[in-house]
Amino acid sequence: MSPADDAADCLGEILLVLWRRRDALPQAIEERRAWTFGIANRVLKSYRRGSIRRIALMSRLRDEIPVSNSFSPSSDDSAVIDVFARLRHSNREVIALAVWKGFSLAEAPSILGAHNPESLESAIRADAARARYSRARRRVRLTVEGHDE
The missing domain is CATH 1.10.287 (Helix Hairpins)
Known part of the structure; x- marks a missing residue:
């Protein structure tokens, strides 16, 4: 803070x-x-x-708490970090919830809609969360493989 x-x-x-x-x-x-x-x-x-x-x-x-200092980003890691930064904000949110926070894609809509339940922009359906996640994963995979869209 x-x-x-x-x-x-x-x-x-x-x-x-x-x-x-x-x-x-x-x-x-x-x-x-x-x-x-x-x-x-x-x-x-x-x-x-x-x-x-x-x-x-x-x-x-x-x-x-033991701390491991063994992490050193490889070129693949930096490519993933770079493509993640270029994703749309809405796709980054879904990826962050699913991958880093451990929530399921079924839980993502209620979490994303919790910020402002009156806002139509923040409220998404579960199928929309799955679609965003799928698009973001595909873009990351293609970028890392060298087939950037």
């Missing part, structure tokens, strides 16, 4: 706490200001503690 994302999350949490506790809001302006700053201070301290715990957890995981 970027610092801007962190700041937006913290601000959202502060506003949520203020909204939930609005009945306890002091009447005097100066007391309201101090009360609001107190809530903001507690939210930020909580965020910092969470960040420290996440960093410690990542450090422990890094020490415990």
